[in-house]
Amino acid sequence: MRLLSRKTLFHKVFSKAFPVVSALALLAASAACGTGEAAGRVELSISTFTEFGYEDLLAEYESTHPGVRVRHERTGQGGPYHQRLFTRLGAGSGAADVVAVEEGYLADALARSDLFQDLAEIGPPDVRPDRWLDWKYAAGRDKAGRVVGYGTDVGPLAMCYRRDLFEAAGLPGDPERVAPLFATWESYFATGDAFVARAGRAWFDSDSQIFNAMHNQLPSGYLTTGDALAIESDPAIRRNWDLVTAAGGRGQSARLTAFSADWNAGFAAGAFATKTCPSWMLGVIKAQAGPANAGRWAVADAFPGGGGNWGGSYLAVPKQSAHPREAAALAAWLTAPEQQIRAFAKTGNFPSQRAALTAPELLGTTDPYFGGAHTGALFAGRAQKVGEPQYKGPGDGRIQENVIAPALRAVEEGASPDEGWRQAVEGAKKITR
Amino acid sequence: MNTRTTARPSCPDTVPLPGPLAVPAGRRPVKSTVEPYLLIAPFFLVFALVGVFPLLYSGFVSLYDWDLLDGPTRFVGLGNYAALLSDAQFGRALANTLSILAMTTVPQVVIAVLLAALLDTRLRAPTAWRVGVLLPCAMGVAAVGVVFANLFGPTFGFVNAVLQHLGLTPVDWQSNRFASHLAIATMVNWRWTGYNALIVLAALQAIPRELHEAATVDGAGPVRRFTAITLPLLRPTLVFVVVTSTIGGLQLFTEPKLLDPLPGTNGGATHQFQTANLYLYQSAFDNQSLGYASAIACTLTLLVALVAVANHVLTRHLAGPTR
Structure with missing residues (x-):
């Protein structure tokens, strides 16, 4: 099929040399259309x-x-x-x-x-x-x-958290009183340090989940509006990298790769206390944490650094x-x-x-699993708070998924933040070429 | 005993050919030389379309800077191959492939022979046992992958839970390069050992019993009979098993893909278990560089061809005297 659509040199040579094959391909194409x-x-x-x-x-x-x-x-x-x-x-x-x-x-x-x-x-x-x-x-x-x-x-973003773990660590449990803790990334990481010290548990699931949320709040993504690779030229990307890997290094990351078998089990085991929470994540939490944890999770009408969408x-x-x-x-x-x-x-x-x-x-939608939260109204409000869309150049999503996530994972597996950064830059260059 | 020996079909050329293959009188013999070719032609046509053509086309694509969406942008000749030779990630992927290959082929052959020997003894319900060893092979590889990814989870995996219960240190089955290869090899071996055992079993049962009986009469014990009769006569089969599992090993894709909790085909955070085939896929679909991916594909094909040639030489060398 590709043979027919592409006017390549090979097409010409091939169709002359092997008319039978071309005829068959034509037959197949006409049958399909x-x-x-x-x-x-x-x-x-x-x-x-x-x-x-x-x-x-x-x-x-x-x-x-x-x-x-x-x-x-x-x-x-x-x-x-x-x-x-x-x-x-x-x-x-x-x-x-x-x-x-x-x-x-x-x-x-x-x-x-x-x-x-x-x-x-x-x-x-x-x-x-x-x-x-x-x-x-x-x-x-x-x-x-x-x-x-x-x-x-x-997928407007809010923040989900383990109410019971918060209260056990001396933090407020009520969504209204928790929301100010999630006002900025600084307050989020600072609360995380306090929580880790008192609870001895991780604060978030993995570096890349937090990094993605921070990164998506920048005006442009991994490429500039001129479609040049921004990973080295935009200091904000490196600043986010340093903040997240440092927090992970202080024990805030449970080092569970999102959507892996271990991550799923982490919900049931209460391996981390907060989760960046687009509306659809509620279903994921319910499925993985299971009925045994009903009422332990809550959702706060807040997101560090403003809002976002996933x-x-x-x-x-x-x-x-x-x-x-x-x-x-x-x-x-x-x-x-x-x-x-x-x-x-x-x-x-x-x-x-x-x-x-x-x-x-x-x-009118409420969710008893999350303490009867008015999830419909909450996320409708979060959707209004999403800012200007970030400019994402060609390959942006692939850089995030296939380069940044593995490089952050490498840091969680023991590489230094600098080594991880070098891996990220090298990988991003392969995708943008 | 004697009647059984004579009942075996001996030399096929002494048996007269049955009707359909003989040329009937009155027909022109030239027609019967065309017919067989016509009959096998569909296979070769399909093979040309889905086998030969993609192979040649990959070779052609590998000479270009060829983007998945933009198509060919620049003729680079052997540039992709030159880049491949100095690509550290490709080197790492090849090393991973060979390491996993060694961890799959060697245990598979040894265990398959032992399993076959067990299956060859007098068992109740022999068919049930034979089907049993084949069952893992019949399971969908994706299902196997999901199960094993759960078993080998680094934090909440079953294997680590057992290790900790026994007082041993848990192993990070993903970040540790050797451990990840072991986990993948376990998946492959679990699926394919039984299949290979059945092939070896067939070869075992083709060995004439009277050879063993004669050796027993001469005073040879079971071990001596195994090393002096069974193993030499199994050689061609073993070479076949080794070659097929080698080719399968060089093309390993699904198992390492499914072990990786990360999306994509990175083969672990630092490519610690990325096989050559995963790198091929990553080049084609994540990096969208079809030219480079085709160069990897052609290099892999060459490697597989070298293995096939080595097989031919080995088979002639090893199996020659016994045939």
């Missing part, structure tokens, strides 16, 4: 990962839009999903008509926005920017202002789609407040639409 065209019917495909809560919505869309059939391709894990998505985008075929792109991979999509349709141009005219939170809408546009994706959900996705339409307008219409419908509030009810994915954030069914 020629589905669902008969009698004015349109078959759309949409690809998502983990849980978007779209099953019932898609069935409803089919019944209200006769002539449209929607095929849903679901992938369990985000990592493999995006790898395959970008491979297919590069190959020029095979991607779905509507593709979900997670916030962490959005930088790569925006860097190659020529592979996507501008939704401001082909999307339904009644879809206006004020449907979404400002920062969510802004983050989905490329440098030229083209709209690459319609926002689905967000996670949430966009729906985009690749240029290679044969039905771009129909695809954009589907994406617009799915990301309307009425639909996203239903997806929230099903999966807990926090909506990014203004109207959905004031919906009574969202604002």
